[in-house]
Amino acid sequence: MHSLVVAAMVAATVMPATGVPATDREITFQSDGLTAYGTLHVPAHKRGDRLAAALLLPGSGPTDRNGNQLPAIEPNTLSLLADALGQDGIMTFRFDKYGSGPTHTLPPAGADYSVFLRQAEAAYTTLLKQPETNPSRMLIVGHSEGGMNAMLVGISVRPRPAGLALLAPQDQRILDMIDLQLAEQLDAALPADQAQAQKDLIAAWISNYRADKPVSTAGMLPTIAQLFQTLLAQGDFLRSDDAIYPPDVARRVPAGTRVLVTCGTADTNVPCDTTPPLLTALRGEKLVTLTGIDHFFHPAGSPVNGQPLAPALLTALHHWSRPWTSH
Known part of the structure; x- marks a missing residue:
């Protein structure tokens, strides 16, 4: 009897009678005449609410919507970020980058780096048009190369995002x-x-x-x-690609954009000591240093696959997202 009462109380807390349960939707969109595939995660919310919405951008290479390069590299970075942001009531959209996912769709022959930016811009527009999206609370979260791309996309789309989370971002050519x-x-x-x-x-x-x-x-x-x-x-x-110098891009990020920049002291891909030019270009944005954390947000020496995101990263993400969270 007692356990049933507790279960009922938990259910009522998570999902009010007028609420909409959390759901994932498979969505397709077009870029350069090619079909791209992604997952929209909509957290539990009150019916009629319009939610903050974050586009998730992956690192370099043929990285899929979950942050993986199958079959060998499977940290699930982006799907774990979607879960974390969903806990704060932020909906997310993540998609299969060219060369990844079940279809392995390749970009048009002879395309330059801008083809990846156009795909990300189209994904941003797709997220913006979802019925649950609050257009004034658009966000972009990028990991590694995705951090650089978050800035590039953020200065080209309209409406511009209210916030950027640059997680171990590429900060050099x-x-x-x-x-x-x-x-x-x-x-x-x-x-x-x-x-x-x-x-x-x-x-x-x-x-x-x-x-x-x-x-x-x-x-x-x-x-x-x-x-x-x-x-x-x-x-x-x-x-x-090599023509892009991330600090030059960072200077174009509009003042007033809420920006999170992280680095891990055990990150050998994007070491903390290379970040000062990027931070200066972001008008002195402070760095959140993740002690003992590697490029995939795991403790140093951990396997790449099958690990949770470091609590320090989740805390930083939670503080950054606070102005847009629903609970």
């Missing part, structure tokens, strides 16, 4: 990030003189590429040479 990450790996794997020789070859490749001079992978370790050959084959995509 893409080739500078690759240079930094390779340098860390080389320093850990090779004697100092051999590591430096490889780093010099990498620096020369990047410098020549940016100057439109011939590039060479001669002398590079085979795996590094293969990486740069693959990058070179990307043509206009790499050049247009």
Whole structure:
């Protein structure tokens, strides 16, 4: 008897008689003539309410709506973020980026980086048009490359988002990030003189590429040479991507936008010490430092897959979203 009473009380707290239960809706939208697929999560709410709505943007590569690159990489970053924001009454939309998801839809041949931004802009418009959406409470949450894209999309769409959450955001040009990450790996794997020789070859490749001079992978370790050959084959995509300097984008974020920026002290992809130019460009926005947390928001040394998001990140996200939460 007692347990039934408690269950009834919990049910009444979660879902009033006039309430709408939490639901996920599968939604398609068009960009560049191609169909994209996504999931809209609408948290439990009172009938007739209009909710804050966040577009979730993934990191680099063929990352799907849940934040995964199947079959190997399955941290579920975006689906976990959707759950966390839903707990605060914020609806979310996440979608399969080009090359991911069940369809593996590829962008148009010869497309440059802007094709990914147009897909994200179309997703934003799709979210804006949902019947539960409050147009004055549009938000964008981006992880890694998605943090950079959140700023780019945020300054191009209308209405502009009221808030941006930049979670371990890309804060350098893409080739500078690759240079930094390779340098860390080389320093850990090779004697100092051999590591430096490889780093010099990498620096020369990047410098020549940016100057439109011939590039060479001669002398590079085979795996590094293969990486740069693959990058070179990307043509206009790499050049247009590398032209984006995130602090320049950040200067265009409108004053008054509520911005969250995080970094993890165990993040080797986007280390905390590279963030100051981005923060300065955001007019001195404060950084939320996640002690001992890696790029996927897990404690250092944790497996990538099957882990919850770090409580410190969830706390930061909760504080950022407070002006728009329904409870």
